[in-house]
Amino acid sequence: MSRPRLRGRGVLAFTMTWSLVGVPILVVLASRSYGTSWMAVFVLLAIASGAIGLAIGHIWARSYMDPTPRELLTAAPGLTAAALIFTAPGLAPWAFHELAGQPAQVRVLEVEPVTDDYGDDTGLTHYRIADAATERDLGRLRFGPVTRVPAGAVISVSVIPDGWSPPVATERLKDADALVTTFAVLVTVHVLGCAVTAAAWPRKAQS
CATH class of the missing domain: 1.20.120 (Four Helix Bundle (Hemerythrin (Met), subunit A))
Incomplete structure (x- = not known):
């Protein structure tokens, strides 16, 4: 050969x-x-x-x-x-949040329920959030709380310095x-x- x-x-x-x-x-x-x-x-x-x-x-x-x-x-x-x-x-x-995530309190600016092709609520939600203390816009929340929260609510999230990866609700990290x-x-x-x-x-x- x-x-x-x-x-x-x-x-x-x-x-x-x-x-x-x-x-x-x-x-x-x-x-x-x-x-x-x-x-x-x-x-x-x-x-x-x-x-x-x-x-x-x-x-x-x-x-x-x-x-x-x-x-x-x-x-x-x-x-x-x-x-x-x-x-x-x-x-x-998840690994990056485990290694470098920092807890932060954020305010929910927008809540957008996700619907399917028939317009039915899927139970999933898109959130846009801001730092609760400074009001700095942090963009979209990658994984939100298990139970949907309304706009204006203050929740705890894990954030990566410099915004490298989208924030994740702290309660999600436990799972x-x-x-x-x-x-x-x-x-x-x-x-x-x-x-x-x-x-x-x-x-x-x-x-």
Whole structure:
């Protein structure tokens, strides 16, 4: 079988750069995402990352008549990155609020119940809030209180310094431990996948 067209070290460098530089940047940006349009972008990036991993595994499968599991493990970072990127918009904000969130009292400026295609109330609510002390507009609340509150109400929220990620109602954080744990596990598995890849990379393919 022919050797892969791409140089072994070049492929390894690309894999590690994407996994250890590109993916963390995307995860941080995901904490700012809001709405279905950005979610679609991250789904596409996750698919691309998984495709990269499978393509790398395919390189070695074609290069060696009988590739070993050690060589096929080099697909791991692409697959773990795909899982991390896909879930980041839903999980990353909770982790950032857990690490850097600061409690604040805010006043609800606007309340917009979310309705379905038939005009029925879904029970979800969009809020716009302002700092209760300074009246500084803090924009939209990412996740509001479990029970809908009226405009003018003062509620407790978690805010990220400099407004990096939208505020979250403090009471919601109590139920987010499982989400933060899931995010931490995915990050750990991804980093371990990168370490395994660096160790398992086929030395014969390097030049």
